[in-house]
Amino acid sequence: MSTTRHFIYEEIAADLAAGRYRAVVTRFPPEPNGYLHIGHAKAICLDFGMAAAFGGRCHLRMDDTNPAKESMEYVEAIQRDIRWLGFDWGEHFYYAADYFERMYECAVHLIRTGRAYVCQVPQEEWKHYRGVPTEPGRESPYRNRPIEESLDLFARMRAGEFPDGSMCLRAKIDMASPNLHLRDPVLYRILRVPHYRTGNRWVIYPTYDFAHPLEDAFEGVTHSLCTLEFEVHRPLYDWVIQSCGFQPPPRQIEFARLNLTYTVMSKRRLGELVREGHVRGWDDPRLPTLCGMRRRGYPPEAIRKFCDEIGVTKYDSLTEYALLEHYVREVLNLRAPRRMAVLDPLKVVIKNFDDSVVREVEVPNNPENPAEGTRRIPFGRELWIERDDYRDDPPPDFYRLAPGRAVRLRGAGFFTCRNVVRDSSGRPIEIHGDWAPASARLKVRSTLHWVSVAHAVPIEVRLYDHLFTIPDVSAIPDDDDYRRYLNPRSLVEVRGWGEPALAATPPGQTVQFERLGYFCADSEDFRPDRYVFNRTVTLKDSPLATAGRG
């Protein structure tokens, strides 16, 4: 839980100190029309975090006032992702749709008190009435129609007597306001679209600006935290609350949404990437969706720490993806069991072993946590090592294998390269040399991971990299196509060899392939006869970070 004292924390504390509210009630109000992403995680951590920090509660509410794009599939996915992130809304799960009747009553109240009217200006034409930011608008010719008439029309709108778009309910506020949202905004529209929750019961639906403040008020929300783009809506939010007479009024406070380098967060673009097949679904590990990150192997704790660290401000920032990766590594370093796997194999033959020599070596499961014990790994005459760990002509800063040079084999003594077998093009295919036990205490500068050829299990590995080639995707102008900047190598699939224990990795479990990075047994495709791993993140600054990429 966050203990950070950002400006919203201070505002809430001040409200409490001033006695404006007795307890803190927040809410996370997603519209069930898409999957949650890391940007939502920031809001979730904030909403649940502030409630927890002040001993209050946080509601989960589906903001489902537009039936055209909402569905139960998303409702379930949203709940799953929030639980996975580590938050619990208890009994406080709500649907805005369940408030439709009460919202309708509030609308009637506004009409009765002269604060709303039924307007018949066609949508297209309304543009001319609304005006532009620099000039005041004009009043609707229906603005001053008798209250009884609006009441009658509104009831008949509900009864389905009028076609979609033929009329709407408007708040009567101020057509000259410099804030466009106050120029008689629409409160209800006619929409003959079945709702996933209320079916065909309604043909009129409240708009966000009308529904949201009411939802908050109905639930006794005290602090309604939302992103910056709603700042200009706040006067309207307050207007609805006040006009309907709710006390104490919930307070809307806005903060900057999260932007991350090398990725996109907009529902529209995420949806396009999925629909157009640039990725393999909403849970593609390259996507910043929570289900994608789960499948990628990101621990929820890392995401929470990240959200804590980035803070809460009103500054429109662009956070480096590296910071998220930092927390992923930090958490995984302590938790992920170590394993050995080779992604770009090169054969090593130990000449002073005969074919019958098969031994086992014992290595720690996690040097960061000795309590996790050790495991035994078969070791033999033929080993796979990483092709990149050998150079014919090593540069000065290359400490690994080269002609005549010795290295340590992880947990298995030393190996000295004596000669190299090549194919017709001169490419090394086997490195021959001698083995020496750990007691030989050879002076070497590096340790290599390896897998016994005779015991290796075949693994399929999906190497993931940034989805985009440029850090600031939002900087791409509208007349350019952001798809041009998709990273063609955001997914590279390779086949390698792993130590036997890898075959028993539970799907969803993340392990560290020593010297390479963290890899997660794929929750969909890993099976008893097919070992599929997703690279969660490379080890920091590892020279093998790009191993297997050809």
Add this chain to the structure above:
RNA sequence: UGCCGGAUGGUGUAAUGGUAGCACCGCAGACUCUGGAUCUGCUUGUCCAGGUUCGAAUCCUGGUCCGGCAACCA
């Protein structure tokens, strides 16, 4: 050129009139059976111009730049 909001190292974020700090990134070193981890050190910052004050990132005035707002979306 209307309204709302914002501006502190490469990035993110503290400092609420009193030594500009932390984290990430990067670089260097120590240590290490992972070129990982760990430890140590280092580089780089208050948008600009005035003003108030003993003292300004902070307060005032004027600018500059950036973001948002003209769906019957949320």
